[in-house]
Amino acid sequence: MEGALNNIPYITLAELVERFDVILFDSDGVLVSWPSAIPHAPEAIARLNELHKPYFVLTNDASQVAETRAARYAQLGLAIEPDKIISSGMLLKTWFQEQGLEAYRCVVLGTEDSVIYARDAGGQVVPFEEDFDVLVVGDQDGFPFLDTTRTVLTTLFRKLDRGETPRLVVPNPDLYYPERDGFGFASGTVAGMFEAALALRYPDRLDLTFARLGKPHPAMFEEAFRRTHPHTRNMAMIGDTPSTDIRGANNVGITSVLVETGGGLVDLGSLPEGDRPGFRMRGLAV
Numbered sequence: 144m145e146g147a148l149n150n151i152p153y154i155t156l157a158e159l160v161e162r163f164d165v166i167l168f169d170s171d172g173v174l175v176s177w178p179s180a181i182p183h184a185p186e187a188i189a190r191l192n193e194l195h196k197p198y199f200v201l202t203n204d205a206s207q208v209a210e211t212r213a214a215r216y217a218q219l220g221l222a223i224e225p226d227k228i229i230s231s232g233m234l235l236k237t238w239f240q241e242q243g244l245e246a247y248r249c250v251v252l253g254t255e256d257s258v259i260y261a262r263d264a265g266g267q268v269v270p271f272e273e274d275f276d277v278l279v280v281g282d283q284d285g286f287p288f289l290d291t292t293r294t295v296l297t298t299l300f301r302k303l304d305r306g307e308t309p310r311l312v313v314p315n316p317d318l319y320y321p322e323r324d325g326f327g328f329a330s331g332t333v334a335g336m337f338e339a340a341l342a343l344r345y346p347d348r349l350d351l352t353f354a355r356l357g358k359p360h361p362a363m364f365e366e367a368f369r370r371t372h373p374h375t376r377n378m379a380m381i382g383d384t385p386s387t388d389i390r391g392a393n394n395v396g397i398t399s400v401l402v403e404t405g406g407g408l409v410d411l412g413s414l415p416e417g418d419r420p421g422f423r424m425r426g427l428a429v
């Protein structure tokens with residue numbers, strides 16, 4: 144166990160900047176631990192801005208649109224432009240296009256910003272009590288999930304009993320999130336509740352699952368490739384969670400870097416092969 148751990152070399156941000164064309168940062172546990180910035184993160188971002196080094200922030204959190212999030216970063220001394228922020232909510236647009244769902248009726252369980260993401264994607268957002276074609280489980284951040292899921296589950300069952308098949312999507316597949324004093328359920332868990340109930344009532348319907356868009360799935364990384372000019376895959380992803388940041392980067396063939404500033408307990412020796420980082424990093428000191 145110790146051997147596997149020792150095989151993973153340490154690297155610094157300065158070395159990454161030298162070796163890679165684009166740096167990708169996870170947000171929580173790497174740049175911020177709400178409501179504070181992670182030590183050295185503001186200087187690191189300032190340095191990249193000064194160098195005009197291409198970078199993006201890849202966050203599964205879909206509770207805020209890019210402008211809202213950039214303003215919150217600014218309050219913590221992180222000068223990150225909105226167009227450098229890629230959240231799982233933004234991926235709805237491509238998903239709606241690919242699935243041909245523009246103008247379909249859509250119920251969104253989540254924050255006001257989650258609703259904006261669905262509207263930007265082309266969905267016709269209706270109140271949660273109404274009939275719908277697409278269910279978007281967005282990020283909560285105070286949204287009263289338990290009060291709304293009962294109504295939405297009833298609508299889902301009625302639709303399926305009538306022979307209609309609603310489309311299901313959860314931009315952020317995370318199961319829980321860290322808070323200042325503990326943890327909360329994230330949208331992936333809410334999607335899982337619906338899936339469990341649907342599987343029990345319609346055991347033969349293997350299609351009644353949610354599309355999941357955020358890390359470790361490739362869509363967010365593909366969006367970073369798309370936004371880089373000239374396009375390059377010579378990227379390094381810095382994250383604190385092996386099962387999302389590291390696995391996602393490894394899956395798309397870019398270099399993964401596990402930073403030790405996050406709150407997660409990581410025993411590198413026990414990680415499955417696909418979740419092992421290419422490098423380790425102590426922090427973002429420049």
Ligand SMILES: [Mg+2]
Pocket residue numbers: 169170171172173382383384405
């Ligand atoms: Mg994180």
